[in-house]
Amino acid sequence: MTTNPKATTILCYGDSNTWGQKPDKSGRYPVDVRWTGRLQKQLGEDYYVIEEGLSSRTTDLEYAKKPGRNGKTYLMPCLVSQNPIDLVILMLGTNDLKVEFNRSPEDIANAVKGLVADIKEYAFVKPNVPPKVLVVGPIHVNDQARDFQDLYGGVYYDAGSAAKSRLLADALQSIVNETESAFFDASTVSEPGEDGIHFSEAAHAALASALVQHVHDLVPRP
Numbered sequence: 001m002t003t004n005p006k007a008t009t010i011l012c013y014g015d016s017n018t019w020g021q022k023p024d025k026s027g028r029y030p031v032d033v034r035w036t037g038r039l040q041k042q043l044g045e046d047y048y049v050i051e052e053g054l055s056s057r058t059t060d061l062e063y064a065k066k067p068g069r070n071g072k073t074y075l076m077p078c079l080v081s082q083n084p085i086d087l088v089i090l091m092l093g094t095n096d097l098k099v100e101f102n103r104s105p106e107d108i109a110n111a112v113k114g115l116v117a118d119i120k121e122y123a124f125v126k127p128n129v130p131p132k133v134l135v136v137g138p139i140h141v142n143d144q145a146r147d148f149q150d151l152y153g154g155v156y157y158d159a160g161s162a163a164k165s166r167l168l169a170d171a172l173q174s175i176v177n178e179t180e181s182a183f184f185d186a187s188t189v190s191e192p193g194e195d196g197i198h199f200s201e202a203a204h205a206a207l208a209s210a211l212v213q214h215v216h217d218l219v220p221r222p
Contacts, residue, residue, distance in 0.1 A: 002040075007048040008219050011082055011123075011131075012036050013075065014091040016198060017138065018053025023193030023200060025151070033201055038208035039215070046221045050082055058095045059111035061103075069095070075115060079123040086219045088119050089211070091136035091186065093168055094197065097161040099154065105164050109171035116179045132218040133181040136211075137169040139203065140187045145196030157197065184214055 012018055020034040031037040040049040056063055060072035068074070071092050079085065092115070095101075096108045103111075112135060120130040142148065143162040152158070169185040176183040189210045190203035199207070 002045045002048045004045045004048070007046055008086045008221065009048045009050065009082070009084065010039075010043075010087045010089060010215065010219070011050045011052060011079070011085050012039075012089045012091070013071070013078065014053045014089075014136075015057040015071075015095055016053065016055035017094065018051065018091060019055055020053065020204075021055055021198045023147070023195040023198040025195070029201065029204065033204055035199070035204040035208040035211070038205060039211055042208060042212050043215060047215070047219075052078055052082075056095055057092060058101070059092045059108060060114060061096060061101055061111075063095070072111075072115060072118065075118050076122050079119060083123060084125055085123045085131045086125050087132045087134060087215065088123060089134045089136060090115060090119070091138060093172070094138045094141070094165070097141060097164055097168075098156050099158055099161065100156075103164075105167040105171035108168060109175045112172060113175040113179060116175070116181055120179075133176075133179070134211075134214055134218060135172055135176045135181050135183050136207075137172050137183065137185040137187060138165065139190050139192055139199065141165040142192050142196035145192060146194045148196035151195050152197070162196075182214065182218055184211065186210075 020029040036051040056069045063069040141162040189206040193200035
């Protein structure tokens with residue numbers, strides 16, 4: 001948190017890759033390793049980065065195994081509690097690729113489109129002025145990663161999940177054009193660690209560095 005009352009507010013809304021889950025399942029990366037913490041450090045005190053990550057969060061699906069993971073249900077109160085917001089960075093979709101949900105890339109993109117609409121309805125920079133939105137396409141699922149089969153083994157994610165993840169950026173690009181949002185594909189700079197799902201430490205660093213310029217372009221400081 002920054003105590004600068006004039007800081008530009010950035011809400012980062014995502015899943016375990018925003019929360020900071022380690023690929024070896026040993027817990028959470030420290031704040032200075034997570035991409036949100038690195039982004040805060042690189043942007044400085046003129047910006048206030050709010051980290052809102054939750055493991056297993058979906059776009060808009062109820063997850064029977066883990067209640068409270070519906071990203072759409074939680075989004076509105078989250079936005080209202082954090083207003084005013086200058087920029088929302090939205091990175092969701094990986095959990096929608098789970099086998100049990102059987103979603104296509106287009107299904108996921110349309111769900112993200114609904115979240116962008118909610119952001120523009122419930123969040124504001126000032127009355128009647130919605131925040132900028134940066135949709136970040138998730139990293140690719142790597143079903144060839146060392147620990148992928150042992151951890152997920154076709155029960156949670158499979159080769160189909162990996163194939164769909166490689167098509168997701170194109171699907172998301174089409175909806176951000178429709179919603180006049182910005183887009184960045186995290187898979188162009190980052191990849192998962194040994195479990196094939198969660199960011200490596202290097203991936204957190206790479207994403208943070210890549211997002212700095214996007215933030216400056218979307219919400220430049222005077």
